[in-house]
Amino acid sequence: MMKKIAVVLAVAFAMSLTACSIEKQEQEQSSGQTPTHKKHMQQAGVMYQCPMKCEEDKMYDEEGDCPVCGMPLEKVEVKD
Numbered sequence: 001m002m003k004k005i006a007v008v009l010a011v012a013f014a015m016s017l018t019a020c021s022i023e024k025q026e027q028e029q030s031s032g033q034t035p036t037h038k039k040h041m042q043q044a045g046v047m048y049q050c051p052m053k054c055e056e057d058k059m060y061d062e063e064g065d066c067p068v069c070g071m072p073l074e075k076v077e078v079k080d
Contacts, residue, residue, distance in 0.1 A: 048073035 047059040054068035064073055 045078060047076050047078050049076045050074075 047061065048063055049057075049059045050066035050069065050071060051074045052066070052069050052071060054066055059076065059078075060073060063075075065071065066073060
C-alpha cells in the first residue's frame, strides 16, 4: 500500500514539473522572446532584461514584456 502511494506521489510530482516546463516554453514562444546564453549575449551587444530581475540574469534578444511580471523589458548593453 505504501509503495503504491509513493509511486502515485512521484508520478504526480513529475507531471507537475513537466506541466510547468511546458507552460513556461509556451509563454516564451507566444511572447516572441527567447532566452539567450551569456556567450551569445556578449556577441549581440544589446539585450533586454526585466528591470525587476524576476528571472535573475535572464536576457532576451528582442524588446517585449517580462513573462513573469509583465513590465517592459529594458535595454542592456553587453560589453565584450
